[in-house]
Amino acid sequence: MAEENFFKKVHEVAKLIPYGKVTSYGAIARYLGAAGSARMVGWAMNKSGKDPDIPAHRVVNRKGLLTGKHHFKGTNLMQQLLESEGVRVIDNQIQDMETIYWDPTIALQKD
DNA sequence: GGAGTGACTCTGT
DNA sequence: AACAGAGCCACTC
Numbered sequence: 001m002a003e004e005n006f007f008k009k010v011h012e013v014a015k016l017i018p019y020g021k022v023t024s025y026g027a028i029a030r031y032l033g034a035a036g037s038a039r040m041v042g043w044a045m046n047k048s049g050k051d052p053d054i055p056a057h058r059v060v061n062r063k064g065l066l067t068g069k070h071h072f073k074g075t076n077l078m079q080q081l082l083e084s085e086g087v088r089v090i091d092n093q094i095q096d097m098e099t100i101y102w103d104p105t106i107a108l109q110k111d
Numbered sequence: 112g113g114a115g116t117g118a119c120t121c122t123g124t
Numbered sequence: 125a126a127c128a129g130a131g132c133c134a135c136t137c
Contacts, residue, residue: 006134025119029133035120036132042118043135061119068118 006034007044011051013104017058020085021102022094024062031104042068057081064097 009032017023025041034040041059045068048054057078061067069078069092079089088095 026121029119034133037134038119039117039132040119040134043116045118047135056118059118066118071118 006032006037006040007047010041010044011048011054013108014045014048014054014056014059016104016108017055017102018107020087021100022058022060022064022082022087022097023102023104024060026062027103027105028059031108046071055081058085058102060094060097064094064101066092066094 010028013028013031024038025045026035026038029035029038029041032041042061045054045056045059048056056068057066057072059068066078066082066089069076072078074080076092079092082089082094087100094100
């Protein structure tokens, strides 16, 4: 059966995040119809560790802060990955967050 | 089956 | 405007 778990959907959306772009947990959660489960999104990303295809480093909180960087293998691996994509990150916080912000609700909006 | 946890977000003061 | 507290839902023990 198709695992339509919430956690699975998060992975799909995360994979849809374009290069050099970032989004927030709430944006993904809301896109999935679980706006109140923003925490679950981040938690689902934790499981995404089994799926390297999921750019969890492109997912940050509403403030553009790399809250989940502590969960990465390296200490500042998440920041390095973002910077590697052209994202300006200082002190675990994205600078041009508004510019590189990618909202699935808008980008993946259905017609 | 109940209680606890969590990479968040919003609202109120 | 900044800080504090509650809410939220899905998953694990």
